[in-house]
Amino acid sequence: MSTISRDEVAHLAKLARLAVTEDELDLFAGQLDVILDAVAKVSEVATDDVPPTSHAVPLTNVFREDEVRPGLTQEQALSGAPAAEEGRFRVPRILGEEQ
Amino acid sequence: MTAATLLPYDEVLARFDPVLGLEVHVELNTKTKMFCGCVNEFGGEPNTHVCPTCLGLPGSLPVVNGKGVESAIRIGLALNCQIAEWCRFARKNYFYPDMPKNFQTSQYDEPIAFDGYLDVMLDDGEVFRVGIERAHMEEDTGKSLHVGGATGRIHGAEHSLLDYNRAGVPLIEIVTKPIEGAGERAPEVARAYVTALRELMLALGVSDVRMDQGSMRCDANVSLRPKGQQEFGTRTETKNVNSLRSVERAVRYEMQRQAAVLADGGTIVQETRHFQEADGSTSPGRPKETSEDYRYFPEPDLVPIAPSREWVEELRKTLPEPPWKRRKRIQEEWQLTDEELRDLFNTGAVDLVAATVDAGAPVAEARSWWVQFLTQQANAREVELAELAITPKQVARVIELIAEGKLTNKLARQVVEAVLDGEGGPDEVIEARGLQVVSDDSALLAAVDEALAAQPDVVEKIRGGKVQAAGAIVGAVMKATRGQADAKRVRELVLERCK
Amino acid sequence: MTDVIRMTAAEVAAKIHAGELSAVEVTQAHLDRIAKVDDQIKAFLHVDAEGALETARKVDADIAAGKAPASPLAGVPLALKDVLTTEGVPTTCGSKTLEGWIPPYDSTVRRRLREADVVVLGKTNMDEFAMGSSTENSAFGPTHNPWDTTRVPGGSGGGSSASLAAFEAPLAIGTDTGGSIRQPAAVTGTVGVKPTYGSVSRYGLVAFSSSLDQAGPCARTVLDAALLHEIIAGHDPLDSTSINQPVPPVVEAAKQGMSGDLSGVRVGVVTEFQGEGYQPGVLRSFEAAVQQLRDLGAEIVEVSCPNFRYALPAYYLINPSECSSNLARFDAMRYGLRVGDDGTRSAEEVMSLSREAGFGAEVKRRIMIGTYALSAGYYDAYYGSAQKVRTLIIRDFEAAYQQVDVLVSPTTPTTAFKIGERIDDPMAMYVADLCTIPANLAGNAALSVPSGLSDDDGLPVGLQVMAPALADDRMYRVAAAYEQARDAAAGRTVLDQIPEL
Known part of the structure; x- marks a missing residue:
């Protein structure tokens, strides 16, 4: 049974910002199909009456005081930047729009 | 850009009912950011209010600012909302360079506050109730500066420069239920709502709500439906309408623009539009290649929030009088x-x-x-x-x-x-x-006599019945006493002397 | 000097603190060992000789000045998995995308090690972003198992486990998302502990799957692991999921276990983790270990955890989902590899090209699976269902711990496999984590202690001991008792049998 098509893999790669090659698409399509088939097994026992668990340890209300904590200097902040200019991160032109 | 065709406002209303939805983002004025201890301050040298967490450095983790939660609950209560007994943060996943982690820590189907309303007063004193769908907590993004190109704007830019000082600043997003039945007053209702919300935030003391600095931002959803129709029409979302007046203008413009399209037999494209401050128009954004799927899931790095009812009730006691009520009371009292x-x-x-x-x-x-x-x-x-x-x-x-x-x-x-x-x-x-008023007659009389002696012609005029000429003498006395004389008394004395 | 590198951490510490050995000579001996054998093993991605010697000198100066050591492990060398940030020292996570990245901040684990004057020798190799069970997914080449250098040292923390087995360090730090501490420990004949989720701070641990990741101690003995456990564990206000409760007394528990008595301890054997798919030598080693526990006075009970067979599929939905989001930040904008920025391409294009170039195949696979599992139309069937399975597994554990104090199973179904053997078959690779995953999903404590060598291939086998959350001390007690009985019966330690490199 095929769960996922090559086109879907291409779409996923796009969503995930991965410029995958044609060869990779062929490889991943097959592999993802096998993996997704195997993991789909979870639905066998995931019935409506079972509540989901998002956190392993049941903590709630972990808050921080509203107090300033020293952060990074501008130099430290930019230390790993592929490119920087005027104290800012320099990036290629942005096409999309803010959400 | 060619201007869109607009239908005259009267005609819009004759044929359509507007339905609005307003999404307002309010930046909280907490001392620190929502998930880290960096200072929450407008501006500053770029990338100086940052730490591993708000820069999204590998390995960094968020911790919730308790004050931010407190403000969110107070806002929720002031908006007559239910406060969730248990809720979580969620990750909203999308790529954008001003967002350091490429997901926004937000809330999805478990907002901290939901199902409320805000009564707003229109210009003629009528009170209009706006339903509140939800108010949830999230974080702001960094800021990008687009360099090169003709306009300095995003289009045509050669590259961009990013400053993350604003990244992680606490935001409360307040979403209205569909606002129906406002009819011709829809633009006014929109403005009055945002105005009331702004006053409420000021009264709560939770935000500076400076629309000019972006600490309050409004997105306006507008749709039209033909009169008598139940289902909503297709809406557009106009982004970042950054003044109270613009809210009104943007809604009015969209109503007229959409009506013209519909009247012409066209259909409304569901899209994001941008408000143009200069001429009050809206223009379409870049069409989305694919429908948005933010792949929300519960934020595993933050634990759930379960505000105790005692805490909520304590916060309720700190609420100010609702702005419109206060307005009414003040107008009457004063x-x-x-x-x-x-x-x-x-x-x-x-x-x-x-x-x-x-x-x-x-x-x-x-x-x-x-x-x-x-x-x-x-x-x-x-x-x-x-x-x-x-x-x-x-x-x-x-x-x-x-x-x-x-x-x-x-x-x-x-x-x-x-x-x-x-x-x-x-x-x-x-x-x-030594700025006391001189009203001691003996001190004043000397100055008056001096002035009278210096201007005998004026004295003649006064004596001749031209009482208004006394002004010249009073002025001279005031000048001589460097303004410290009681002018009323000076005038009396001048007239007495000239009897 | 070979003696020094073969000592346990506790022994080395005692000698340094007593002034019988200097921390500098101990550190130098390990640096020499690394220089000598790491070409064959490739456990380290970066050796910080100067930083290590500086700490050692400080320890020696303190001792000379009559000051008390900063911790019971002050002066003892340690190998740190390259997934924990180290200010001023490169942190790559085994990924090309972070090659050369020098973090401007320390992880809490590193800070605690520093405060304890533990000597950090360097950063160890790992599967890229901790995704894998063999260390073959490292962008910088695989680590080799010191027992047989044609075989894998396990993963993702293969560099840490191999450094212990190769006597390059007596202590190491690993991280365990689905077994990345325990499975490498099992296949290298070393001890690896995944503490209760929330007991060791994740601040500065580069996230793979946030709700599962947990750093923990790796060593050659249970007591050494316990000593390290107490240094790195404890509440951290910088990690919201950190538990604000005292660290269980694991050193005391290990010492208690070493007294050789487990009477009154109820040990559950997990029914689901035996039989088909397990290497016969592994199962025989496991059975012998269970017998040894019985001989120590433990009560052995067979316990069924029926939902454990859904743990693997649930895990391979939850971890890709969280990873797809966690790794989104590697976008070539603020740090990390950037390719294709030729002045014409947009940020979006440069992002996609950089991520394509910076990530290996396994990382890409998981990102895509996670992207799929979280998508609107599939969320309920995949991610949502996996979270429900998580609930069922927690319930299975709760029911089991009503009957027993600890649970045991083989750590991994087979001994170390050959390098290259499973690299093209993701599902075959994933099965290595079969037995270790349930403890991660439930957030419980679990460890692996060597149970000798498999009689069919002569390679090490691991015994997994699992305990309820915050009852880490229980498993230390059982493992320490077992370890001592095992060595007493064999007349030597497991690592005594490792071939010379």
């Missing part, structure tokens, strides 16, 4: 016209006036000082009215001194300016500068 009331609120003087009145000053004087002279001073000094270096008590004292005849209005203004300059309280300034 007997203000609508215009006076609007000035009072627009200048942000209402609390200061109230405190001045509490300190013993009459309403009219207190209002006049704050709304006029002090507002001018604040503008000239480029500070908020409340940041002026004078207390309501000091203003009340100045008003008292005028009433007692110890200061003239002119002298009083000098005193107040000196107080603002940090020369001390009103009494200290008067003492130090």
